[in-house]
Amino acid sequence: LKARLDKEGLFDTKRKRVIPFLPKKIGIVTSITGAAIRDLLTVIRRRFQNIDIVIAPVLVQGKAAADQVAEALRDLNKFEDIDVIILGRGGGSIEELWTFNEEKVARAIFESRIPVISAVGHETDYTISDFVSDKRAPTPSAAGEIVVPEKKILQTELRHLNLRLVNTVLGSISVRKQKLEYIKRSAVYTRSDNLTANSKIILDQILKTLQKEIITKDRKSTRLNSSHITIS
DSSP: OHHHHHHHTTTOGGGOOOOOSSOSEEEEEEOSSSHHHHHHHHHHHHHOTTOEEEEEEOOSSSTTHHHHHHHHHHHHTTOSSOOEEEEEEOOOOTTTTGGGGOHHHHHHHHHOSSOEEEEESSTTOOOHHHHHSSEEOSSHHHHHHHHSOOHHHHHHHHHHHHHHHHHHHHHHHHHHHHHHHHHHHSHHHHHHHHHHHHHHHHHHHHHHHHHHHHHHHHHHHHHHHHOOOOOO
């Protein structure tokens, strides 16, 4: 079965999707009575308690388990806001983990439009689900660490980035101030100021001359209009 699925391209690394850095909502397919769900919830809540979680409870071993797991994966894909799905269970014998070697489970993982993390058994346990999924986690607890960054670390990094941004902006402003002061003291700027001042003086003189000429012309026009011509 593994060879056949591999030949079909179900294990192709090129089709594997990137796990989102900070998912808003996580889907979990596992038993609600096992240790895996407790470990997952503990890790996720400890690292980033604000994240929403949707649990699809299933049997993880037995005759009905494969059908339930495949159906749960399809059900979670109906949610538009789930960013990643964790498929897992705790450790056990090869017979107890066999659900995750079933073809119907492998195809449900392959058909999922949402990235899937396989977290089945212990670190030494490998199943077909691990090869089909977008990411393998050695344990359910490790899946929680893979899918969720630690909030405190993110907050520290954001503070450092914010401080760097502020220092960069202040440094840029300081450099521009220095350049502006240099321009103000430069000969070009001083000469420009002198030219502007001289231009204002010349304009003032021209305006005064024009005003005088206008006044003179008005007086002449007035005298001309007020004179009388007599014809005898």
